[in-house]
Amino acid sequence: MRYWSLLFALAALFCIGAFLYAPFHPDWWLPNSPSEPHHTVSAFGREIDSLFIIILVITGVSFIGTQIALVWVTFRFVDRTDAQGMPVRPATYFHGSQRLEVIWTIIPASILVFIALYQMGTWASIKFRSAAPKVQPLAEVTARQFQWVMRYPGADGRLNTSDDVHLVNDLHFVKGRQALIYLKSTDVLHSFFLPQMRIKQDAVPGLVIPVWFDSDRAGKFDLACAELCGWGHYKMRGNVTVHETQSEFDDWMKRATDAQNVSQLVAVGGPQGEVKPQ
Amino acid sequence: MSAEHAANAHEHGHGHGHGDDHIHPAPSNVLTKYIFSTDHKVIGIQFLFSGLLFFVLGGLLAMAVRWQLAWPWSPVPLLSKSLWSDPAFGYRMPPEFYNKLFTMHATIMIFFVIIPLLTGAFGNFLIPLMIGARDMAFPKLNMFSYWAMPFAMIAILYSFYVEGGAPEAGWTSYPILSVAHSSTPGSLNGQTWWLVALLFAGISSLMGSINYITTIIMLRAPGMKMFRMPMSVWALFITAILQAFALPVLTSALVMQLLDRTAGTNFFSPVNWSVANAPPVVGGGQTLMWQHLFWFYSHPAVYIMILPAMGFVSDVIATFSRKPLFGYKPMVFAIAGIAGLGFIVWGHHMFQSGMNPALGATFMLSTMMIALPSAVKVFNWLGTMWGGRLQLTSAMLNAMAFVAMFVIGGLSGIFMAATPVDMHIHDTYFIVAHIHYVLFGGSTFGIFAAIYYWFPKMFGRMMNERWGKIHFFLSFIFFNGTFFLMHIVGMHGMPRRYADFSMFPYLNNPSMRTMNIVMTYSAFALGLSQIPFAINFFYSIVAGPKADANPWKANSLEWATPSPPPHYNFETIPTVFHPAYEYSVPGLVDDYLPQTMPRPAEAGPLDPVMA
16 A cells, blocks of 8 residues: 555656756757757846746755655555554544644745746846837837748838838847847737747737847747647748848848849849849 | 435424425436436536546547647548548648647537536535535526536537538637638637537536535535535635636627627727738727636636645545544635635736736736645645545545646746746646646546545445556556656747647757657557546446445545435435544544534534634
């Protein structure tokens, strides 16, 4: 009978083991670049990760504590009977302890309030509109079934002018700079999800929502849709390219502008807008 | 169960003079006895059977979901030819069919399995028996509450067969995907049937909850003070209050969406809005309003799906620890606290929805606080077992699994209550893991515990303990194998509701593939593990050993009457002397003391705060 406690112990060990192993395997841990699995590219991402780890430690300790108690109780207090079928040991008779109730109310309460208040600042700096960076918007991103339509301001740096550059599923910004986008939807709900930058914001029909983020590494990242938007939800993917320098970004923007302006199809090279010199 | 018995009881009842103790004779007609019955026990068993039937269907839908996630686009053996697609696609599952699968899996499990089993089956069966009443306050209303369900069941099943097929907007049915007919095939007609089905299921719940509240307030046996009721009754009482207050909001939201879809209103569509190049609608509505209305019901619904299980588990753990429940009154206040806070946390589903982030910050605080009463309950269960004489029956093992697994579901909730962390894990498999640890690890193990525990009372026969333990052992292992790794893939950013994640370089790696395959094998094994349960259940109904009135030596009133109870429940209405948890009272020969027997004077007065 008492060996049922082993089953509970094994399940708990499995759960703990999975989370202990996770940091050592880049494909188990929080999504980061495979070359630097423990470096999170965005400033917000690093804050979110540290909060995640704090909560992981607090919940992990609580989990281990309660599971040890459960396993021990099952092992220690299982009913045993003697040869006559009478219990070897009577159950203790008590109805509870006011002191214990107070202790195990106040301690978790203070931990929970601490967790809640501790991250208010991070939340405010990521989402409150008053915290939005005072920069020119990078682009207006409009989600539709099943693509991300990007509208860049073009040479004049202003949106909704005739030199705007329109691209699909192609988000570019510069390393180390706050990128600010305006998020919209033309049909149903979508959600703008940058897994490596830990950014998520629903695109809501009828609303324009500012979203800002950065990256301290150049490279290629993913943009995913995280809100069910129809049959093609699973393939609503965008490419995110972080450029090393502003001039590299400007070069790319110039090529994209040129590609948009050519009238002859032959001149256009690839979907990224590279123009073949003729 | 015959009329003459009833007549005898009638005399007895008046002899004791407990108010108006009028007993109707048991119906002799099969139709009114077993089908259109007003007997709460029959209605409870009707809910039990239909709930378990839908449990099979919901489980099979989940298997198809798991197949697609492990081996995307490979034809499902045996089923693919008849269910979907055509030879031109090589019988591959179309992605919209995948969306139908998870939508219907969740809808069926939540609205047709968990809620009807917890409140419909056990609420109906247990409340009058546990408070010492002859039946519900409104037996006919009770009958209607069951017979509203078949309309819901037919509507939800029929949605598979309408043009466009079953709904695809998820069980949350967020507009505009669910409202715009051209947005996805399932929104063509299936969504309308989904709305109709939920309206009927809601009406059923609402009638039930009114009945439970009235019955518990009005029909308690003499001496059954509120603070002498078993935890199951307390939990069902508070759940009924939740339902009665939250369901009208869902009902109005469902009607609004139904009108948007059928009558051309625009509660949820913005001005001049168009989807998939369809003609634009006039608009003027708010998309987010649906989310507020839906979650105002559906977050309390999460507690509707866990509180009754907490009550059952409390009773099972106390009985099989042979020890008074640790902190009975704090447990009641904890349930009330969960229910109260449950009404002000719905916004935590909407942290990333575009709702004002300042509002998100307040919802974060209330959501954090709701973890507190849940934690208190876990500590009290452990305190109940501490120093007891644990009898590890199938019911007890399932109840202990509830405690162990609910801890995981509760702790993972703290991650998503923290708004910044939620930014990353929202709409990923971390959430899927969380909900399954609460609804399978919690509610479903609670339901199993309740079935093993009250089966003798329901059917007058015992279930087989050996097969019960085999069922528990396999379910517990494969449950963890199925759902725990979802935390890991979710943490790595695998979004939920994706038919195939291999388009994304950060997800398309051998680890993610392997974990998904492990989860799928575990899910199949979890499904197969229910076969011993089904065989045990049906075999025991017919051929299990006869159960006596009180096989577990428990205290509450349902064990003071024969198994199964007669039509009128109690020969005479019992008188109650103390709460239901007087086990192992010192100085008594037996280690239990039924509520109908006074406590011995030498045991001293009960602790006024704890008991």
